[in-house]
Amino acid sequence: MSNFLTQTIYGVSDGAILALAALGFVLIYKSTGVINFAQGEFLLIGAYTVYAAFVVFQLPLVLAVVVGILFAIVMGVLIERLILRPLVGESAISVIMVTIGLAAVLKAVAQLFFGTRAVTQPAVLPRTTIELAGATFPLNRILVIVIAAVVLTLFTLFFQRSRHGIAMRAVADDQQAALTLGISVRRIFAMAWALAAVSALIGGVLLGDITEVSSRLTTFGLLVFPVVILGGLDSVPGTIVGGLVIGLSGQYVSSYWDPGLAQIAPYLLLVAILLVRPYGLFGETRIERV
Amino acid sequence: MSATATGVYHRSYRRESALRHTKAEYFRLALMIVGLLVTPYVLDNYWLSIVNTILIAVIGAVGLNILVGFTGQISLGQGGFLAIGAFSSALLYQRADLPAPLSIACAVVITAVAGALFGLPALRIKGLYLAIATLASQEIIVFVARRWTFLRDGSAPLTVDRLSLGSFEIERQYFEWQWYWILLTFAVLAVLAARNLFRSSLGRSFMAVRDQDIAASAIGVNITRAKVTAFAVSSGFVGLAGALSAHYTETVTWEAFTLDVSILYLAMIIVGGLGTIAGSVYGAAFMVLVPVFIQETVGAVGDSVPVLLSRVPAIEQVVFGLVIIFFLLFEPRGLAQIWQRMKDYIRFWPFRY
Numbered sequence: 001m002s003n004f005l006t007q008t009i010y011g012v013s014d015g016a017i018l019a020l021a022a023l024g025f026v027l028i029y030k031s032t033g034v035i036n037f038a039q040g041e042f043l044l045i046g047a048y049t050v051y052a053a054f055v056v057f058q059l060p061l062v063l064a065v066v067v068g069i070l071f072a073i074v075m076g077v078l079i080e081r082l083i084l085r086p087l088v089g090e091s092a093i094s095v096i097m098v099t100i101g102l103a104a105v106l107k108a109v110a111q112l113f114f115g116t117r118a119v120t121q122p123a124v125l126p127r128t129t130i131e132l133a134g135a136t137f138p139l140n141r142i143l144v145i146v147i148a149a150v151v152l153t154l155f156t157l158f159f160q161r162s163r164h165g166i167a168m169r170a171v172a173d174d175q176q177a178a179l180t181l182g183i184s185v186r187r188i189f190a191m192a193w194a195l196a197a198v199s200a201l202i203g204g205v206l207l208g209d210i211t212e213v214s215s216r217l218t219t220f221g222l223l224v225f226p227v228v229i230l231g232g233l234d235s236v237p238g239t240i241v242g243g244l245v246i247g248l249s250g251q252y253v254s255s256y257w258d259p260g261l262a263q264i265a266p267y268l269l270l271v272a273i274l275l276v277r278p279y280g281l282f283g284e285t286r287i288e289r290v
Numbered sequence: 291m292s293a294t295a296t297g298v299y300h301r302s303y304r305r306e307s308a309l310r311h312t313k314a315e316y317f318r319l320a321l322m323i324v325g326l327l328v329t330p331y332v333l334d335n336y337w338l339s340i341v342n343t344i345l346i347a348v349i350g351a352v353g354l355n356i357l358v359g360f361t362g363q364i365s366l367g368q369g370g371f372l373a374i375g376a377f378s379s380a381l382l383y384q385r386a387d388l389p390a391p392l393s394i395a396c397a398v399v400i401t402a403v404a405g406a407l408f409g410l411p412a413l414r415i416k417g418l419y420l421a422i423a424t425l426a427s428q429e430i431i432v433f434v435a436r437r438w439t440f441l442r443d444g445s446a447p448l449t450v451d452r453l454s455l456g457s458f459e460i461e462r463q464y465f466e467w468q469w470y471w472i473l474l475t476f477a478v479l480a481v482l483a484a485r486n487l488f489r490s491s492l493g494r495s496f497m498a499v500r501d502q503d504i505a506a507s508a509i510g511v512n513i514t515r516a517k518v519t520a521f522a523v524s525s526g527f528v529g530l531a532g533a534l535s536a537h538y539t540e541t542v543t544w545e546a547f548t549l550d551v552s553i554l555y556l557a558m559i560i561v562g563g564l565g566t567i568a569g570s571v572y573g574a575a576f577m578v579l580v581p582v583f584i585q586e587t588v589g590a591v592g593d594s595v596p597v598l599l600s601r602v603p604a605i606e607q608v609v610f611g612l613v614i615i616f617f618l619l620f621e622p623r624g625l626a627q628i629w630q631r632m633k634d635y636i637r638f639w640p641f642r643y
Contacts, residue, residue, distance in 0.1 A: 035418045035421065035422075083615060083619070086619050087618065087619070090618075090622070091362075092364065092417040092418055092421070093358060093362075093364050093560075093564070094560075094618050094622060096364060096418070096421055097556060097557070097560050097614055097618060098614070098615055098618045098619075100553055100556070100614065101557075101610075101611040101612070101613075101614030101615040101618070102611065102615065103611070104553075104607050104608075104610050104611030104614070105607070105608055105611030105612060105615070106611075107607065108604045108605070108606075108607030108608040108610075108611065109604075109608060111601075111603070111604035111607070112601055112604045112605070112608065222425075222549075225422050225425060225426075226426075229419075229422055233418070260433070260436075260437060263429075263433065264429050264430055264433040267425075267426040267429045267430055268426075268430065270422070270423075270426045271411075271423065271426050271427075271430075274411060274415060274419065274422075274423050274426075275411070278414065278415050278419055
């Protein structure tokens with residue numbers, strides 16, 4: 001029982017990070033219609049920029065995170081402006097492939113600067129454990145869940161309350177109508193990429209802190225696909241539920257059944273969902289049927 | 291002064307559906323044949339092995355282009371299908387003692403059937419969803435290949451005996467040379483088969499599904515049939531490439547069939563040109579040669595800039611990604627289109643068009 005509770009905490013914290021990564025993915029898909037295969041690499045770049053600012057340049061942690069966020073914003077805007085905008089209206093294959101090419105470049109650039117081995121970064125979140133209800137919980141995992149929850153709440157508030165957030169939802173709903181109301185769709189596109197990079201950065205930093213900062217972060221990034229398919233490609237609450245389901249199922253399968261199977265359990269789940277409910281649990285049922 | 295023909299005009303349907311129309315095309319064909327015949331006598335073993343890799347890649351790229359370029363069904367499962375072809379041919383040859391041609395043929399059929407099965411989701415979903423579904427099938431196939439001990443020799447990867455048939459045997463000394471002729475035969479047959487497929491009604495129905503599936507069904511194309519056959523035919527080619535690579539490399543391990551391989555093949559057909567057979571050939575050659583070229587360059591300047599040597603894989607990946615991005619942004623129709631433009635420029639010279 002106590003083991004079960006511990007596994008649950010591990011699963012929920014994995015899921016919370018996945019939800020952050022998936023949130024960026026959904027943001028981009030919802031407002032620009034692009035499937036971003038580089039989301040995992042965004043996690044990686046985010047973790048490495050904060051590492052560079054924090055460890056290499058010896059900045060204080062808060063400043064390092066601010067630098068990381070600024071870098072993520074600039075990167076997101078530049079990627080949108082230089083790579084994605086010329087491809088607006090092109091076929092799905094071109095758009096998917098351009099993000100795959102982008103993923104290769106980002107991952108390799110990180111490798112050029114930091115090598116392939118994991119870099120050492122002092123643990124930021126405390127690595128102690130706490131006892132609760134007869135089970136031991138790692139404190140850093142619990143803090144990850146708290147931080148992710150706060151960030152996700154902030155993002156939700158942003159979409160519900162702020163002018164820009166509402167404008168983003170308007171563009172996602174109907175681009176032409178948004179244009180006639182004077183919303184700059186271009187700016188919204190750039191913002192979507194910037195915010196996606198920021199949410200991936202937070203996810204990447206958290207994941208790097210509880211595991212390690214290495215190129216293996218991108219494998220975690222691939223799990224974004226099962227998450228968004230489960231939650232629905234265009235649903236923000238769906239990413240949270242999807243992230244939690246994938247995170248928990250991964251942990252349970254790996255601890256109670258077979259660690260190797262846990263790597264593809266999310267994909268098996270994905271195929272099952274595509275067969276039964278291709279638009280996901282919360283997605284709009286506007287899927288194009290053939 | 292006699293008039294010169296300013297375009298290609300056809301006077302009969304037979305002429306129009308011919309593969310080649312002009313004398314220049316026959317001339318280029320003759321030049322290409324001579325080039326291919328001379329190649330093994332000019333190149334040393336190292337370069338011949340690269341040419342052999344290209345020939346296998348050509349078969350795989352043609353297969354993927356049938357699916358992605360001609361039928362418009364995006365697939366990230368190429369690596370998985372290569373794995374099915376390679377493992378089935380290797381197992382049939384090694385454990386069931388089938389003669390090589392039979393094991394390769396069986397591998398083609400098995401991969402085609404597997405492709406049709408994995409293509410079934412394409413009947414209900416398309417575009418982005420299909421890409422993700424094929425990504426899942428890729429991960430699942432590689433997982434099976436990694437975990438199933440039957441697909442290994444104990445703890446070592448599956449090895450395949452040197453190819454032999456009756457009294458013919460590949461000799462160590464002439465290894466690359468003999469394989470060149472075998473692979474060239476298969477590659478030429480594959481290219482011809484694919485080229486002719488798109489002169490038949492089946493191939494035309496693939497293209498109709500790609501261009502507008504609803505319109506295609508309105509004019510009587512059976513979409514279900516077209517899609518499932520496209521997956522089967524494409525996987526058949528890919529299975530052939532996988533089987534040949536198993537016999538050529540003589541080891542089969544799951545590491546050769548990861549998602550990166552799927553992406554590499556997609557890059558080949560995008561760089562070469564989606565929806566052109568010639569493009570698959572150019573793209574396969576290009577994407578195989580780029581890392582070789584990088585290695586040669588780094589090797590040449592490596593003495594003066596030693597830091598480059600340790601970064602070769604990363605440099606290759608950066609170039610790989612940039613090549614994909616640049617082609618999509620600046621020449622989405624690929625090398626085939628560049629070649630076409632060059633030919634047009636010469637043909638219309640001194641006029642612009």
